[in-house]
């Protein structure tokens with residue numbers, strides 16, 4: 217981004233205000249806690265959200281990406297979706313739109329509209345893993361086949377394609393992680409965001425952890441896994457996240473990693489330098 221705009225670029229987290237159909241109808245993913253998504257702005261219009269957030273962020277930059285990360289934005293009725301996206305275009309400071317969504321809800325009408333905007337659009341797909349058993353464990357409500365379908369649909373457009381992954385899903389082996397990375401490498405996607413699985417109180421996963429039904433990786437285990445998998449990720453793919461964000465927004469994470477993201481990043485860099493590990497090394 218810095219190379220593209222020669223300046224720091226910040227993301228403004230916005231909400232379409234729609235509740236994810238999977239949570240509404242099927243109970244949602246076992247780790248889902250909507251309070252971790254965005255500030256309490258869901259009920260506001262897009263302009264109100266931007267007018268509230270932009271002045272606060274302007275001290276850091278004057279170039280922004282409108283980031284619809286929460287819930288499942290493609291759930292929205294087309295006319296409402298169109299109106300909300302058009303509101304973003306009224307702001308000169310906003311240069312791109314990123315929409316994060318589930319793989320089973322991409323709608324051609326919505327995508328066609330976005331592709332005709334003459335605006336840079338990034339679509340991020342919540343892949344998490346390509347292992348169907350793990351997808352079932354997470355109660356994702358979609359399969360690997362839906363993921364393949366979504367990526368194939370997106371290849372018909374000029375959007376930049378991003379993906380979200382979870383590392384450290386209980387019972388996944390390193391081979392499972394590698395299968396996910398190999399699939400993404402083979403699809404020439406542009407960006408990967410890697411997340412550690414976080415258990416929040418009040419979620420199904422939180423209950424499973426409290427009842428000792430499953431265990432999550434501790435910090436050292438997760439760091440070791442990152443260092444092991446990063447060499448298999450193609451060097452052309454941008455890795456834009458390595459740890460779950462907003463973990464402490466609600467204060468309800470169970471056994472969260474000690475310290476802060478900056479320390480975790482420093483430790484990862486130190487480990488990779490020490491072991492002479494780098495992205496693309498084994499690809």
Ligand code: SF4
Nearest residue numbers: 236239244245248287
């Ligand atoms: S798809 Fe996203 S918003 Fe919907 S239930 Fe799963 S984590 Fe929550």
